[in-house]
Amino acid sequence: MKKLTNHTLRILLAGLLILFIGSCTGEHGNEQYIKQIKELKEQIAELQEQLGQVNDSKPKNIITSVQARKLYDNYARKRVKFIDSLVGKGPDGKPFEATRSLFYDLDSLKNYLAYINRISKKAGVEPSGLRFYFGVYADDYVRRNNKGYAKRQTFFIAPTLPKTIEGKTRQVGYTISDDFKVEFLTNKIGLDSRTGNVYSKSKLQQAGLFNFSAIVDDELNSTLGNEFGSSPPIGDN
Numbered sequence: 267m268k269k270l271t272n273h274t275l276r277i278l279l280a281g282l283l284i285l286f287i288g289s290c291t292g293e294h295g296n297e298q299y300i301k302q303i304k305e306l307k308e309q310i311a312e313l314q315e316q317l318g319q320v321n322d323s324k325p326k327n328i329i330t331s332v333q334a335r336k337l338y339d340n341y342a343r344k345r346v347k348f349i350d351s352l353v354g355k356g357p358d359g360k361p362f363e364a365t366r367s368l369f370y371d372l373d374s375l376k377n378y379l380a381y382i383n384r385i386s387k388k389a390g391v392e393p394s395g396l397r398f399y400f401g402v403y404a405d406d407y408v409r410r411n412n413k414g415y416a417k418r419q420t421f422f423i424a425p426t427l428p429k430t431i432e433g434k435t436r437q438v439g440y441t442i443s444d445d446f447k448v449e450f451l452t453n454k455i456g457l458d459s460r461t462g463n464v465y466s467k468s469k470l471q472q473a474g475l476f477n478f479s480a481i482v483d484d485e486l487n488s489t490l491g492n493e494f495g496s497s498p499p500i501g502d503n
Contacts, residue, residue, distance in 0.1 A: 341366070357416040365419045378491045382425045385487050389446045393425035397439040409493065422492040424451060442487040
């Protein structure tokens with residue numbers, strides 16, 4: 267169901283409630299009646315959920331184009347030249363140009379959000395948010411016969427759950443095992459819950475983290491998102 271305004275949602279919800287009440291006063295005992303009641307309940311539940319999510323006001327985290335330009339220029343001055351110098355040459359042999367932006371289509375992102383909510387519900391949890399972990403594609407990385415992504419910066423996304431660490435509540439990235447159990451990334455692949463840093467060697471050994479032999483390529487219920495159909499991150503495109 268498409269997202270609607272609060273006003274429209276309330277009208278639809280009121281109408282469905284009237285239909286539901288009317289159905290309840292009808293004759294009982296037939297399959298068609300039971301099916302109709304079930305469908306109405308599902309539609310009412312979906313509209314109630316949307317009423318809790320839709321907000322017509324402007325988000326507080328919106329910034330101006332002037333602020334955006336400052337952030338973009340700061341990255342150019344304080345990061346880009348060092349990245350270009352460190353990497354040296356790109357996969358095509360030309361001087362490397364640091365990634366400046368990534369494009370992700372909305373449908374892919376919406377599908378991802380719907381998926382993590384659905385798979386998390388099966389595991390008995392509800393995501394509190396998202397954590398973005400920075401990464402770099404391997405030197406020999408190829409996507410659909412395109413070598414342009416090799417050596418380039420990217421990020422993967424993980425849903426989060428609150429977890430108490432050292433006496434403080436942290437929003438920790440997690441995935442879900444094949445038998446629908448929550449696996450925090452701190453335990454699964456050795457990522458620090460706060461900064462995304464891999465734990466020190468001593469901590470990894472103590473906790474038994476980052477055990478590559480235990481990691482399999484095919485994880486049926488993985489919640490980690492990457493490669494959302496983004497355009498080639500070439501230079502400042």
